Amino acid sequence: MITQMRRAAIWLLALLTVTFATQAYADSIQVTGKADLNVEAIGMFLIFVLMTLGITKWAAGRTKSAADFYAAGGGITGLQNGLAIAGDYMSAASFLGISGLVFAAGYDGLIYSVGWLVGWPIVLFLIAERLRNLGKFTFADVAAFRLEALPIRILSAVGTLVVVAFYLIAQMVGAGKLIQTLFGMDYLYAVVIVGCLMIVYVAFGGMVATTWVQIIKACLLLGGASFMALMVLAKFNFSPEAMFQKAVEIHPQAGAIMGPGALVKDPISTISLGLALMFGTAGLPHILMRFFTVSDAKAARKSVFYATGFIGYFYILTFIIGFGAITLLLQDPSFFKAGAVPAANGSSPADVIGSGNMSAVHLSKAVGGSLFLGFISAVAFATILAVVAGLTLAGATAISHDLYASVIRKGKVSDDKEVRISKISAVVIGLFAIFLGYVFEKQNVAFMVGLAFAIAASCNFPVLAMSVFWKGTTTWGALIGGFLGLFSATIMVIMSPSVWETTLGHEKGTALFPYDNPALFLDVDRVLRNMVVLETRSQRTR
Amino acid sequence: MALDSDALIERVKSDPQFHELVRRRARLAWSLTATMIVIYFGFVLTVAFHKEWLAQSLSGGVTTIGIPVGVGVILSAFVLTGLYVARANTTFDDLTKGIIERVKKS
Numbered sequence: 001m002i003t004q005m006r007r008a009a010i011w012l013l014a015l016l017t018v019t020f021a022t023q024a025y026a027d028s029i030q031v032t033g034k035a036d037l038n039v040e041a042i043g044m045f046l047i048f049v050l051m052t053l054g055i056t057k058w059a060a061g062r063t064k065s066a067a068d069f070y071a072a073g074g075g076i077t078g079l080q081n082g083l084a085i086a087g088d089y090m091s092a093a094s095f096l097g098i099s100g101l102v103f104a105a106g107y108d109g110l111i112y113s114v115g116w117l118v119g120w121p122i123v124l125f126l127i128a129e130r131l132r133n134l135g136k137f138t139f140a141d142v143a144a145f146r147l148e149a150l151p152i153r154i155l156s157a158v159g160t161l162v163v164v165a166f167y168l169i170a171q172m173v174g175a176g177k178l179i180q181t182l183f184g185m186d187y188l189y190a191v192v193i194v195g196c197l198m199i200v201y202v203a204f205g206g207m208v209a210t211t212w213v214q215i216i217k218a219c220l221l222l223g224g225a226s227f228m229a230l231m232v233l234a235k236f237n238f239s240p241e242a243m244f245q246k247a248v249e250i251h252p253q254a255g256a257i258m259g260p261g262a263l264v265k266d267p268i269s270t271i272s273l274g275l276a277l278m279f280g281t282a283g284l285p286h287i288l289m290r291f292f293t294v295s296d297a298k299a300a301r302k303s304v305f306y307a308t309g310f311i312g313y314f315y316i317l318t319f320i321i322g323f324g325a326i327t328l329l330l331q332d333p334s335f336f337k338a339g340a341v342p343a344a345n346g347s348s349p350a351d352v353i354g355s356g357n358m359s360a361v362h363l364s365k366a367v368g369g370s371l372f373l374g375f376i377s378a379v380a381f382a383t384i385l386a387v388v389a390g391l392t393l394a395g396a397t398a399i400s401h402d403l404y405a406s407v408i409r410k411g412k413v414s415d416d417k418e419v420r421i422s423k424i425s426a427v428v429i430g431l432f433a434i435f436l437g438y439v440f441e442k443q444n445v446a447f448m449v450g451l452a453f454a455i456a457a458s459c460n461f462p463v464l465a466m467s468v469f470w471k472g473t474t475t476w477g478a479l480i481g482g483f484l485g486l487f488s489a490t491i492m493v494i495m496s497p498s499v500w501e502t503t504l505g506h507e508k509g510t511a512l513f514p515y516d517n518p519a520l521f522l523d524v525d526r527v528l529r530n531m532v533v534l535e536t537r538s539q540r541t542r
Numbered sequence: 543m544a545l546d547s548d549a550l551i552e553r554v555k556s557d558p559q560f561h562e563l564v565r566r567r568a569r570l571a572w573s574l575t576a577t578m579i580v581i582y583f584g585f586v587l588t589v590a591f592h593k594e595w596l597a598q599s600l601s602g603g604v605t606t607i608g609i610p611v612g613v614g615v616i617l618s619a620f621v622l623t624g625l626y627v628a629r630a631n632t633t634f635d636d637l638t639k640g641i642i643e644r645v646k647k648s
Binding site: 110111113114115117118120121122124125129241244245248255258259260267270271274278298301302304305308309312315316 | 571572574575578579581582583585586587589590591593594596597603604605606608609612613615616617619620622623624626627630631635
């Protein structure tokens with residue numbers, strides 16, 4: 001009976017999504033007066049959706065216990081988990097953003113992408129296997145292992161939910177805008193479709209479905225990006241030097257694109273960003289959760305090795321794609337806004353249709369025609385879906401496993417009930433995400449991923465790391481430190497120039513905190529926090 | 543049963559090979575962590591203070607030294623994780639298995 005209802009609900013939601021898509025299609029024709037819709041893209045996206053819904057149905061049948069729901073019953077292999085981790089990490093923002101950065105500024109894009117990778121070895125060396133061995137479903141299991149469970153669970157759950165919320169806002173708004181551009185679909189429809197699909201994946205298929213959505217998306221993204229990079233290199237007989245030469249010839253910044261440019265303004269900002277990325281990666285709840293899906297420490301280690309390989313390979317691809325976009329797009333007026341190209345040569349990357357972040361999408365048309373453009377657009381949509389599904393599951397688990405089962409019911413709760421609470425949480429988070437996506441439509445949300453990383457680096461990671469590595473850690477020390485990190489990261493990011501001046505529109509130079517990435521200062525704060533811990537310990541022993 | 547596993551844990555803890563294992567694993571993990579930090583911040587500080595060094599031509603063409611250096615940092619992350627997994631999944635896991643078997647027998 002319940003399975004039948006569940007099945008009916010899945011199909012209802014799927015139907016709703018398709019209806020919405022069709023409706024959006026019709027609307028956009030009416031409003032714009034022209035079918036500015038990408039039919040190939042929508043077709044391929046529908047295939048993806050049907051496939052993933054099929055997987056969700058299959059996964060729902062296999063998801064019975066809490067362990068199935070949160071951790072896919074520990075039945076994911078190292079390679080599969082590596083792909084899923086890479087899928088979690090390679091967001092549409094990193095694909096389009098980094099290739100767009102390379103397109104606009106060349107080498108700076110490489111510097112930026114390197115920072116996003118170097119957190120992974122740290123995760124492997126210090127976190128992965130301890131997490132696998134000590135925890136069950138969430139990193140709070142590990143953090144609470146040696147400390148007083150209740151307050152630490154609350155801290156970890158709050159840290160998780162705050163990180164998930166900021167990450168989700170950035171993804172939802174990005175999704176709406178991207179889909180608006182790629183599919184010619186209304187912003188709100190796009191946000192609702194993303195929200196509904198992620199609810200279906202998470203609430204019905206749990207970790208099994210979420211993992212497979214990630215794996216499929218990672219394969220599609222890596223395959224598509226490989227094909228693009230290959231096509232670009234083939235045009236230059238596989239000689240990077242020839243490609244760089246052409247790029248230098250036609251890029252307005254000429255030779256400057258081959259070396260470090262304006263991205264790194266001052267060393268302090270750079271080091272600070274580096275720290276945020278390094279330790280933030282090791283504090284992202286939806287990533288940490290993935291280590292519980294494998295059977296043992298051996299598989300956990302392997303999964304980080306594979307993930308590092310896939311992500312590193314992906315960043316090298318985006319670098320080639322960015323340069324490919326320079327060489328193939330800059331001289332083609334059809335990719336530029338009307339009137340933006342004064343002559344056959346010398347057009348600015350910023351004048352490309354839909355801003356520089358669309359360069360990878362335009363390039364897909366240049367190398368593979370409209371069918372491949374459709375494929376890449378569908379992959380971008382799928383990418384967002386997979387990332388938000390992972391985030392939703394992490395948030396739902398924090399609510400049901402950490403807050404409900406451990407804090408409110410003190411562990412006295414049945415598996416069934418806990419999973420039910422988790423599913424309800426997933427639905428609520430999904431609806432909340434749609435609401436946030438709607439509210440933040442007109443805001444510049446680019447800083448929110450940075451904020452999520454800063455909070456992960458200064459709240460989640462230190463609490464986890466200290467409880468694992470330092471026997472002297474006390475509950476009070478971790479609590480004070482964790483909340484201090486949470487608040488100081490949030491306040492410093494809000495007071496930074498990119499939010500205070502650019503987003504909130506205050507006058508230039510009025511930002512109270514002069515750097516965009518506060519992790520370095522949070523590091524000072526982390527040292528202070530250790531002192532708080534020491535202090536409390538010595539008081540207790542006295 | 544619970545008492546048994548507790549006793550087992552105590553015996554593992556007093557096994558001299560166990561301490562050897564813990565020490566070796568920690569040494570490897572921390573030295574690889576330090577290596578990654580040195581490589582990454584070495585790269586970033588070069589970007590911040592010696593831009594011109596990275597921007598010079600690699601071999602007369604437009605390709606700069608910065609390209610192989612940047613790609614090298616990416617590859618180093620992959621190689622370091624590979625090193626750790628190779629050691630941990632063979633030597634350390636074998637040691638662990640050996641310790642557990644010996645302790646169970648005794």
